[in-house]
Amino acid sequence: MRDHDEERDMSLVSATENGVDLSRPNPARMYDYYLGGVHNFAVDRKAAADVLAILPETRDFALQNRAFLRRVVRYLVREAGVVQFLDLGSGIPTVGNVHEIAQDVNPDCRVVYVDHEPVAVAHSRKLLRDNDNAAIVQADIQDTDTVLSHPDTRRLLDFDQPVAVLMLQVLPFVPDADDPGAIIGTYRSACAPGSFLALAHSLTPEFWPGAVDQAIELYRRSTHPLHLRTPEQVEALFDGYDLVPPGVVFTAAWRPDHPISQQEAISSRAVAGLGRLPLR
Structure with missing residues (x-):
């Protein structure tokens, strides 16, 4: 098994266009491991397994x-009529990506993914090479000028028409000192x-239950x-937007496909919400 994993790791490294830091685990690759993906390295698997041992x-x-x-995404396409998506911190592609979900409903949907992790970018480029309506931009989401002015962004997204900006589990990796509200504000503008x-x-x-502080230390x-936040702090990030019902709620409770219990x-151990920029 170890030989197979080492072969896979070497293949992943060679597939990237930029160097991969293998000295420390990367949260995007750890997340890929949680979801059962294979685009992760030994250092990521070890860290993710340690987290799961503490917090299954x-x-x-x-x-x-x-x-x-x-x-x-289905709500945005089916009910709100959105055809443009900017997925910030998109991570490593796995089954059911934004373009797959959106284009299954409306083939005209256009998607720009943004990530800076080399494995995520390399695998995304491979996945999207035959899709003219989707692209990956290699950039840090905080580098808003690069994201918004990138040729693929300008080619695929018309900012004079509604765009859905997705920021799913990316802001926990942005400290308060970097002002996540201001980052959102730039994209909002x-x-x-x-x-x-x-x-x-x-x-x-x-x-969270159990020894969550130990898991947080592993991520350090x-x-x-x-950088975890309270529901109130997350709701404050929707400044300038009108919240779509049911507002900011536990992730599993946002328009669930079937009734769920409070437990x-x-x-979910997380909250989620959708905001809409008011029409002028």
Whole structure:
């Protein structure tokens, strides 16, 4: 098994166009591991396994986030008529990506993914090479000028028309010192009235069972430490937007496909919401 894993790791490294830091685990690759993906390295698998040993709920948390992605994209295409998506911190592609979900409903949907992790970018480029309506931009989401002015962004997205900006589990890796509200504000200012912001954000330790502080410490040793926030802090990030019902709620409770219990909702360990820019 180890030889197979080492072969896979070497293949992943050679597939990337830029160097991969293998000295520390990367949260995007750890998340890929939680979801059962194969685009991760030994250092990521070890860290993710350590987190799961402390908090087995982390895998359910990742699956719930993925389920919210499916529901919110379908809502945006089917009910809000959105055909343009900017997925910030898109991560490593797995089954049911934004373009797959959106284009299944409306083939004319256009999607720009943004990530800076080399494995995520390399695999995304491979996945999207035959899709003229989707592209990956290699950039940090905080480098808003690069994201918004990139040729693929300008080719695929018309910012004079509504755009759905997706920020799912990316802001927990942005510290308060970097002002996540201002980052959102820059993207908000670039968007036309009627545009949307979808957010999902993991919650502070009191919403988690067990030795969550130990898991947080493991992330501190990764390339991107965690910065957890309360539901109130997450709701404040929707400044300038009108919240779409049911507002900011536990991830599993945002327009679920079937009735769920309060305990099922709480087990999300995260909140999510969708905001719409008011029409002028």
